[in-house]
Amino acid sequence: xxxxxxxxxxxxxxxxxxxxxxxxxxxxxxxxxxxxxxxxxxxxxxxxxxxxxxxxxxxxxxxxxxxxxxxxxxxxxxxxxxxxxxxxxxxxxxxxxxxxxxxxxxxxxxxxxxxxxxxxxxxxxxxxxxxxxxxxxxxxxxxxxxxxxxxxxxxxxxxxxxxxxxxxxxxxxxxxxxxxxxxxxxxxxxxxxxxxxxxxxxxxxxxxxxxxxxxxxxxxxxxxxxxxxxxxxxxxxxxxxxxxxxxxxxxxxxxxxxxxxxxxxxxxxxxxxxxxxxxxxxxxxx
Amino acid sequence: xxxxxxxxxxxxxxxxxxxxxxxxxxxxxxxxxxxxxxxxxxxxxxxxxxxxxxxxxxxxxxxxxxxxxxxxxxxxxxxxxxxxxxxxxxxxxxxxxxxxxxxxxxxxxxxxxxxxxxxxxxxxxxxxxxxxxxxxxxxxxxxxxxxxxxxxxxxxxxxxxxxxxxxxxxxxxxxxxxxxxxxxxxxxxxxxxxxxxxxxxxxxxxxxxxxxxxxxxxxxxxxxxxxxxxxxx
Numbered sequence: 001x002x003x004x005x006x007x008x009x010x011x012x013x014x015x016x017x018x019x020x021x022x023x024x025x026x027x028x029x030x031x032x033x034x035x036x037x038x039x040x041x042x043x044x045x046x047x048x049x050x051x052x053x054x055x056x057x058x059x060x061x062x063x064x065x066x067x068x069x070x071x072x073x074x075x076x077x078x079x080x081x082x083x084x085x086x087x088x089x090x091x092x093x094x095x096x097x098x099x100x101x102x103x104x105x106x107x108x109x110x111x112x113x114x115x116x117x118x119x120x121x122x123x124x125x126x127x128x129x130x131x132x133x134x135x136x137x138x139x140x141x142x143x144x145x146x147x148x149x150x151x152x153x154x155x156x157x158x159x160x161x162x163x164x165x166x167x168x169x170x171x172x173x174x175x176x177x178x179x180x181x182x183x184x185x186x187x188x189x190x191x192x193x194x195x196x197x198x199x200x201x202x203x204x205x206x207x208x209x210x211x212x213x214x215x216x217x218x219x220x221x222x223x224x225x226x227x228x229x230x231x232x233x234x235x236x237x238x239x240x241x242x243x244x245x246x247x248x249x250x251x252x253x254x255x256x257x258x259x260x261x262x263x264x265x266x267x268x269x270x271x272x273x274x275x276x277x278x279x280x281x282x283x284x285x286x
Numbered sequence: 287x288x289x290x291x292x293x294x295x296x297x298x299x300x301x302x303x304x305x306x307x308x309x310x311x312x313x314x315x316x317x318x319x320x321x322x323x324x325x326x327x328x329x330x331x332x333x334x335x336x337x338x339x340x341x342x343x344x345x346x347x348x349x350x351x352x353x354x355x356x357x358x359x360x361x362x363x364x365x366x367x368x369x370x371x372x373x374x375x376x377x378x379x380x381x382x383x384x385x386x387x388x389x390x391x392x393x394x395x396x397x398x399x400x401x402x403x404x405x406x407x408x409x410x411x412x413x414x415x416x417x418x419x420x421x422x423x424x425x426x427x428x429x430x431x432x433x434x435x436x437x438x439x440x441x442x443x444x445x446x447x448x449x450x451x452x453x454x455x456x457x458x459x460x461x462x463x464x465x466x467x468x469x470x471x472x473x474x475x476x477x478x479x480x481x482x483x484x485x486x487x488x489x490x491x492x493x494x495x496x497x498x499x500x501x502x503x504x505x506x507x508x509x510x511x512x513x514x515x516x517x518x519x
């Protein structure tokens with residue numbers, strides 16, 4: 001079964017999220033040897049603090065056996081940053097209806113071989129179907145996914161061959177990584193479902209979702225999602241003085257005429273845009 | 287998509303309101319609203335086509351600092367159906383008040399994330415049966431996603447500073463695809479020429495449109511030519 005955890009309900013699923021980070025540590029650090037940071041047995045990177053959506057595959061006991069992370073390509077995401085190598089220095093795709101999926105993995109220790117409900121193959125297909133259905137139901141048409149060649153082969157064998165790739169395959173740890181394109185069409189979803197024999201709704205129902213929450217018995221009804229800083233405060237605007245101080249630092253640090261001219265140009269541009277007070281330069285002289 | 291191309295307009299405030307009206311008309315929606323923060327300019331933008339009296343009350347009550355359709359929804363990457371927010375503290379207070387102005391609590395918010403950590407929230411409402419709402423949602427969500435990003439990018443780019451700092455960064459593949467489209471080739475032709483699938487061509491085209499702030503491929507080609515990114519057909 002599939003559970004979606006995102007910025008809205010993450011505070012209720014910290015146990016499952018920790019299980020996911022531990023699974024990622026075992027897969028990406030131990031098995032694939034990728035250059036990822038593991039602390040306390042958990043693999044967490046800066047993109048986990050950007051409120052991504054996690055698609056979690058759970059076994060019948062409610063433990064995480066598969067996971068993947070989704071981010072919008074309109075904002076910061078891995079291909080625009082740490083995976084830019086894969087794109088050969090080219091700018092990444094940016095589209096309102098394209099999501100990026102990263103850290104796709106399944107727990108090969110906990111799951112068995114074969115094609116039963118408790119197998120690696122089934123869990124992989126269920127997670128693929130779950131993430132594509134979640135994206136489709138969000139109005140998303142396509143996914144660019146960063147995978148290793150083994151996962152690429154799994155996709156092909158599961159009747160879910162990528163329709164294209166961007167950039168090129170690059171060495172990464174003990175394997176390599178590539179960016180594949182998948183459409184979120186019913187045709188593709190149905191092919192994966194048929195391959196693995198997945199039927200019916202794979203997403204957890206409301207009652208199960210509540211039972212899976214941290215300390216489910218003691219959970220209170222009313223909860224408030226912590227708001228991000230930029231909307232929560234009435235005084236959201238950063239102090240202009242920080243920018244002003246930075247500009248003055250740049251001017252002070254200028255070691256040549258051209259550097260000083262560039263710094264002055266920047267100040268003038270910022271002043272013209274109304275972002276710096278007119279007295280910025282006079283303050284610098286004091 | 288039959289919506290206003292914002293980048294060709296001059297008087298922003300009126301056009302943004304008109305953009306919301308057009309989105310509502312096109313997609314059978316009652317109301318639409320946008321709120322966003324421009325992190326470079328440090329300005330907050332908001333505009334809606336709700337009744338004026340409701341706007342006034344909303345601001346008087348400082349609902350924007352408690353409204354879960356803004357605060358909670360900004361932490362999602364997917365459209366947030368307001369049903370998901372019923373457990374949030376301020377939801378009942380705000381929508382009880384909204385009811386008096388004929389505003390339904392059936393709606394959704396599309397969160398937009400921009401490259402600079404900027405966040406925009408595009409919300410729509412529609413008073414109808416649950417079944418109708420689900421059908422409507424599935425048929426319009428892709429269009430609404432595109433409208434939300436177009437609106438948000440336009441607001442962020444409307445600031446002089448941002449425009450100076452940013453320039454559409456097309457990849458070589460996107461440039462190649464646009465160049466062949468400008469030369470009159472079909473998507474299928476372009477796929478054959480570049481030996482990529484037709485859907486890969488489509489993904490690159492969609493990305494180019496977003497980067498160029500264009501709603502249609504024709505506009506994207508026009509803008510790419512005017513920016514010197516490709517040659518006229």
